[in-house]
Each structure stands twice: as structure tokens, then as C-alpha cells.
Amino acid sequence: FFFLFQRPHTRFFVHQYLRYFWSHEERAFKLLVGLDKGTKCSEFHSEFHGYSELEQRQKLKIFGCNEIVVEVKSYFKLLVEEVLNPFYIFQLFSVILWMCDDYYYYAGCIILISVISIVVSLYETKKQSITLRDMVASHEVNVMTVSRGDGVFEELPTSKLVPGDVVVIPQHGCMMSCDAVLLVGNCIVNESMLTGESVPVTKTPLPNQSDSDEVFSPDDVHKRYTLFCGTQVIQTRYYGAGKVTAVVVRTGYSTTKGELVRAILFPKPMDFKFYQDAIRFVQVLFLIASIGMIYNIATFLSRGESAQRIILRTLDIVTICVPPALPAAMTVGTIYAQNRLKKAGIFCISPPRINMCGKLKCICFDKTGTLTEDGLDLFGVVPLQENRFLHVVQHPTDLPIGPFLTAMATCHSLTMIEGELKGDPLDLKMFESTNWLLEEPGQDTSKFDIMVPTIVKPITKESYYSGDTDKIAFEVGIVRQFVFTSALQRMSVITRTLGNTQMDLYCKGAPEKVASLCKQETLPEDYSDVLHRFTMKGFRVIALGWRQLDPKLNWHHAMRVQRENIECELTFLGLIIMQNSLKPETTPVIRQLKAANIRVVMATGDNMHTAISVARDCAMVDEEEKVIMVKASPPSKNSEAVIHWEYAEVNLDNELTVSTAEESDAVSDHYKLLGNSYHALNIVRADAYHFALDGRSFGVVRQYFPELLPKICVKGTIFARMSPDQKGQLIEQLQDLGYVVGMCGDGANDCGALKTAHAGISLSEAEASVASPFTSKTPNIECVPTVIR
Numbered sequence: 001f002f003f004l005f006q007r008p009h010t011r012f013f014v015h016q017y018l019r020y021f022w023s024h025e026e027r028a029f030k031l032l033v034g035l036d037k038g039t040k041c042s043e044f045h046s047e048f049h050g051y052s053e054l055e056q057r058q059k060l061k062i063f064g065c066n067e068i069v070v071e072v073k074s075y076f077k078l079l080v081e082e083v084l085n086p087f088y089i090f091q092l093f094s095v096i097l098w099m100c101d102d103y104y105y106y107a108g109c110i111i112l113i114s115v116i117s118i119v120v121s122l123y124e125t126k127k128q129s130i131t132l133r134d135m136v137a138s139h140e141v142n143v144m145t146v147s148r149g150d151g152v153f154e155e156l157p158t159s160k161l162v163p164g165d166v167v168v169i170p171q172h173g174c175m176m177s178c179d180a181v182l183l184v185g186n187c188i189v190n191e192s193m194l195t196g197e198s199v200p201v202t203k204t205p206l207p208n209q210s211d212s213d214e215v216f217s218p219d220d221v222h223k224r225y226t227l228f229c230g231t232q233v234i235q236t237r238y239y240g241a242g243k244v245t246a247v248v249v250r251t252g253y254s255t256t257k258g259e260l261v262r263a264i265l266f267p268k269p270m271d272f273k274f275y276q277d278a279i280r281f282v283q284v285l286f287l288i289a290s291i292g293m294i295y296n297i298a299t300f301l302s303r304g305e306s307a308q309r310i311i312l313r314t315l316d317i318v319t320i321c322v323p324p325a326l327p328a329a330m331t332v333g334t335i336y337a338q339n340r341l342k343k344a345g346i347f348c349i350s351p352p353r354i355n356m357c358g359k360l361k362c363i364c365f366d367k368t369g370t371l372t373e374d375g376l377d378l379f380g381v382v383p384l385q386e387n388r389f390l391h392v393v394q395h396p397t398d399l400p401i402g403p404f405l406t407a408m409a410t411c412h413s414l415t416m417i418e419g420e421l422k423g424d425p426l427d428l429k430m431f432e433s434t435n436w437l438l439e440e441p442g443q444d445t446s447k448f449d450i451m452v453p454t455i456v457k458p459i460t461k462e463s464y465y466s467g468d469t470d471k472i473a474f475e476v477g478i479v480r481q482f483v484f485t486s487a488l489q490r491m492s493v494i495t496r497t498l499g500n501t502q503m504d505l506y507c508k509g510a511p512e513k514v515a516s517l518c519k520q521e522t523l524p525e526d527y528s529d530v531l532h533r534f535t536m537k538g539f540r541v542i543a544l545g546w547r548q549l550d551p552k553l554n555w556h557h558a559m560r561v562q563r564e565n566i567e568c569e570l571t572f573l574g575l576i577i578m579q580n581s582l583k584p585e586t587t588p589v590i591r592q593l594k595a596a597n598i599r600v601v602m603a604t605g606d607n608m609h610t611a612i613s614v615a616r617d618c619a620m621v622d623e624e625e626k627v628i629m630v631k632a633s634p635p636s637k638n639s640e641a642v643i644h645w646e647y648a649e650v651n652l653d654n655e656l657t658v659s660t661a662e663e664s665d666a667v668s669d670h671y672k673l674l675g676n677s678y679h680a681l682n683i684v685r686a687d688a689y690h691f692a693l694d695g696r697s698f699g700v701v702r703q704y705f706p707e708l709l710p711k712i713c714v715k716g717t718i719f720a721r722m723s724p725d726q727k728g729q730l731i732e733q734l735q736d737l738g739y740v741v742g743m744c745g746d747g748a749n750d751c752g753a754l755k756t757a758h759a760g761i762s763l764s765e766a767e768a769s770v771a772s773p774f775t776s777k778t779p780n781i782e783c784v785p786t787v788i789r
């Protein structure tokens, strides 16, 4: 845009609220983007220190105001748009025709019905867009402090923000009115408006690595450093009186929220079979009508009737064949449906989708929080002693103070909001089970370094640790947090115990992930067996790892260090076992859907065996049905990509392996594929099997065995360890197979999938989030049959 800058006479046009500028060099119109494309991460720290007033004004001309305003059309405008619909024009034609034919009563009825339907639909459309406008504009702050460089700050209306502005996030939070990347300080954010999930999320500053060429990408890799428009910053954290600053990367309709609002205002025309069929249906009716017309003309001519009568009678046949009250019926139907949904606690922001819901043939469910309870109960913990698993300890308070207990007390992103501990339900249960105290000391951090934000300590007296000289209370300060992301499947913290010079790193996450980061000699021999034992029973298992950091690592280094560089060489500490109970409504709904011949699929971020066990418990997989795990590995130095099939719950003697592309050709037929194994053949015949695969295999199959993917998806029921992107890809794949697909999830890692699906239903307390077309207030899957009905 600097290039555009130098030329005062630039040409641009606005399409669906986005600006496209003429590029003289490329001789084409180009979409105007903010700093979200092509800017290096390091540049945010080195290049952006605040614009001068002049620079700001110039940029504002290019980017336009930072506003997302939903236009509420006047009744007249809506009427013109509504009435210009081809169906209504046909209706007008029919009514005129009937009037000419002295056919007043019926014409009168149709006029009456149509007027009512138009009035109702205008009223509802207007109400809808007012709701959308209010939802979009809710609690916007009007001014923000921006940096003008050299330590000068100024208040600026948020509508004037431009990409590149350095804004100060107020200490007590604010509603974000632009997308911005955090430079300094931490922020606790409620992203429910965008994700539907109201668990507070911690955002940390973008690491400052001057030597890195990494390009900034706010929507995936660098999400955890980005504050999104429409989300509520609840609190900020920084040490002393330092300001928490962020660089604006996108404004107005280019922000994530703007994008979502645009998706509602300008829905992608869906290539939906219903419309094609509707057109075909009308064509067939016309064909029948024209036969009638020809017959009519012939008989009337032979009888020598007048021309007027012939025309009237002939055209009348068209109005008999094509029902003129159709549009009125459709509009009224949709409006009633929307109201009925509302009564059932389901909010719909995109009424045209309602028609599609009746055609749903496959529903994907997220697991945790959707099929199973969100607030998992702690079943127990399994710590290690001399590299061996101990028995399950039900109350972590019985454990001696040591790395395991400290990990449970520190490795979370909980935060105090108005005196109450808030955060991920899993973190909350884990921390509460330790019976430790969490203190957020605010500005008073003198005991540690000047910079420790949060302290945890045991409550009981015995837990005081007595050193050689003084009695020092056992307290651990959480120096830095690497937040949890679904894609990384883990989180960690850097901590310092009072009195220690050395810092520690505690990591918790998916067992497979944590184990891969641990020194292999620290894993007990029976690690896989024990993990398998718990996951098979449907428990949700989380692993803990620990490492003492280099004594040379001081506070400043700790603040800058890359998580990949220290989340390695860990010592394995043990497992946390969480109960994963189904919501009581889950199983009946799953049975009901299956009885209606609607496919049910699970897409979860959790462990494969846990997922299979939950699928069995909720009757997604019936007792007599088998589950075949599809395990695919990418090519390595010695071998090509391989697919390996094995029963999930039987010994491994039924496995068979397929490698190389030629073989994969051979396997593309199910009979050939499984025919190598007697048992497998039986299964195919009985048709009573389900495929289960994890995210890694899904990726490999997509890349190396694309011809097999449709076949796997047709029989795939359990998709475990799926990243948020993969959930979306799965929905696309099912859509490619011709299914009308619904997705029901509870937010965060399902957002992509909720948007991709034909009907995305988000379970959320937030009245309506822009995350998906349907939002159900009741947090269970009973809403799915309601939506389908």
C-alpha cells in the first residue's frame, strides 16, 4: 500500500464492504489487506512504534473507517427486493389473469395471503437485521489510546484506527474493535462472540526474534498472540506500570469478526440439490402445462371461440400447473420454523439454512463438552516412583510435595476474575484437587523477582518447607505461560520456587504428545499398556512432564525463549485420569438419529481409544459392530507411505498392511482390501464395521492415498486427535461424498467445521455467536433432532 500511497489518484471499488485497489504494476484490481499477509513477525517489534497524525490520516483514506456497520434496510427497499423475486412476479401475472377472467374470489384470497406473507417477512427480515446490527455493535468502545511514537500517547476514536497503529489495551480490559497482535504483556480474553466458548483464553506477546523470517499469520500459527475484534479483554497483565500494547493488523470488515458478519450478510450461494430439483420440477410442470395449452388451443380453435377467450383459457392452464402461492407458503414456513426454533432455545442467524436442515444425512459431533460433560471429574492420578507407575491415587492432596503436585498446581491458565477462579474446566478440576491457593499479587511482587504475576502455595501447615537457616514458605511463582492450543495438544509453564535459583518447566497435555517430548528413559516400561488400559475404559488421560531449566536462564531469557527450545528433554511425571461421562441426553439422541438412517460421526481432539470407548458407550458403534483402526504413516527413508489396518479391540493377529501406491490401487476395493484376512472378510459381508482414524493418519491418507479417502470416510465413524483444520477438512470430504452434513460442537476447536457444514449448531451460553448459523442455549445434543425436524 505504500506504492498506492505515492499516487494520489488511485482507483478503487468496494465490493461486499471490502476495498479493491488498482495496481498499476500488475494491471489488476487487488484486494486491500492489512498487516495480516506478508508481514514478518520480527517487523512488528522493529517497525511499528506509532504513527504520526499525518501518517494516520493518510492511511485512513486508504483503509477507510474501522467500523462494522450492518445496514438495516428501509421497508421500501426490502419490499422492492422481496417483490422482485420471480415467484412474486409470476403471482402478479396470475392474479391479473384471474381478474381478467372475472375470477375474483380466488384471486382475492391469493392477494390476501401474499400480502400477509410479505408483511410478515418484511417485519421479520427487518427485525433480524436489527438484531444482527445490535449483536455486531454490542458494547463497542469508542476511544482507544494510541502511541504517537517517542512515548507520546493520544486518545483516538476507534473508528479511526488503521493497520499499523500501536494501541494500549486498558488494564481493566475492553471490547476489541480491531484485530491486533500483542507486543507486550498478557491479556485474558473472552472469545465467546467468535467461538461460542466462554472459557477465558490467555493471549501472550508475540516473541521478539529479530533473526527470524517467519511470516505473521493471525488465523492459525499466531492466533495465541492475536486479540480479535469482537472479543472481550477481561484483564491485562504486565509488570509494574508498564503498558500492554498491541499493533493493529486488520480493521473493519477485514477483521475476523467482519469476515463472519460478511458471511452472514452475503452467504455463499450453496450448490444445493434442492434448488436444482426445484427448477427441474417447475420445468416439468411447464412441460405438462404446454401440452395442455396446445390441446386447449386446438380444441378452442375447432370450436371457433374468440381470441380473448383462447388466450385467457390457455394462460390459465399455466397458473393451474405452477402453484402461485408457493413463495408465500415458503416464506411463511421459514418464518414459523425460525420462531419454533427460538422457542426451543435455538437461535438461527441464517434462516435460508433452515430448509436445508430437513435434508441432513450425516451429523458430526465433537466429543468433549458436546457428547460428554465439559466439567470432567478427576478420577485419580498416577504418579511415578523410580520410573514405575504407582497405583491410582484418588486424592492428589495425599501426595507429598514434589514435581508431580507442583505440576498440577502450576500448569494451567487459571486466573482470578472478580475473586473467582476461572478458566478451562479441566484446569480448574485439576488445580482444585490439589487444594493449593492461587494468588495474583498484582503490583506487589517484591518477593521473587520484580516480575512474578501469579503465585501458588499449599494451604496446609505441614507443607511448609523448612530450609537449613530460615523457615521459608513453599511458594511457586508462575513466571511464564505457554498457552494450550488444540494444534499443539499441550501447555506449559515456567516456574520458580521461592528460594530456588533455578527455574522449572512443567508441561501437561495429550499423553502421546508429552511422551514424545520426554527423555525416553524416563518413560516407564509399561507406559503404553497403562495408558491403553485407561483410555480403553473411556477415561480422558492427561500426562505431565517436568524439567529443571538451565541455572543460567534468567528472567529475561525466560521471557524470550521459544517454547520449542525448552519443551523437550522432559522427565515424565505421570498421568492425570479424568472421568469422561456422557451427558444423559447423548445416547437417546444418537439412537434416534441412527434409527432415522442419519449417519453419526465423531470428530474429536482426544485420544483414539477414549474416543472409541465413548462411541461405544453412546451407541454410535453398536455392541456387535467392530471398529477397524486405520493407521497410516508417511513415507520415510526406507519405506513408502503405508496403511495399516487393525481391529481396535482385538489382538493384533488380524492386522494387515498395505504399502506403496500400486498396492493401494489394489486395495481401493473393499473386498480386495480386507479379503486378505478371513475375519475382515466376514466383517465386510456383515457390513457391521466402522473405521476409526486419528488426525495424523487422516493427513497421510489425504496426501498419499487420496483415492481411498472417500471409501474410508463412507465407513469412518471415529476421527480422533483431529486438529481444528482437520475437522473442517473432514466435513468437506463428507460433503464431497454427497452428504448434507451437520456439525454440532461447543466452540473453539470446532469453529472451522461449524462454518463449513451445511448446518453448524454451536452449543453455547452466549445468546448468539457469529460462530455458526445455529446456536443452542441448551448445552446438549437434543437440539439436533429439533433442528432436523
Ligand SMILES: Nc1ncnc2c1ncn2[C@@H]1O[C@H](COP(=O)(O)OP(=O)(O)OP(=O)(O)O)[C@@H](O)[C@H]1O
Pocket (backbone or CB within 6 Å): 366, 367, 368, 369, 424, 426, 427, 484, 485, 486, 487, 489, 490, 491, 508, 509, 510, 511, 541, 542, 603, 604, 605, 606, 607, 722, 749
Ligand atoms: N487445558 C489443557 N491443558 C493441557 N492439555 C490439554 C488441555 N485440554 C486438552 N488437552 C489435551 O489436548 C488434547 C486436544 O484437545 P482439544 O481441545 O483439541 O480436544 P478435546 O477437548 O480433547 O476434544 P473435542 O475435540 O472432542 O472437544 C486433549 O485430548 C487433551 O489431551
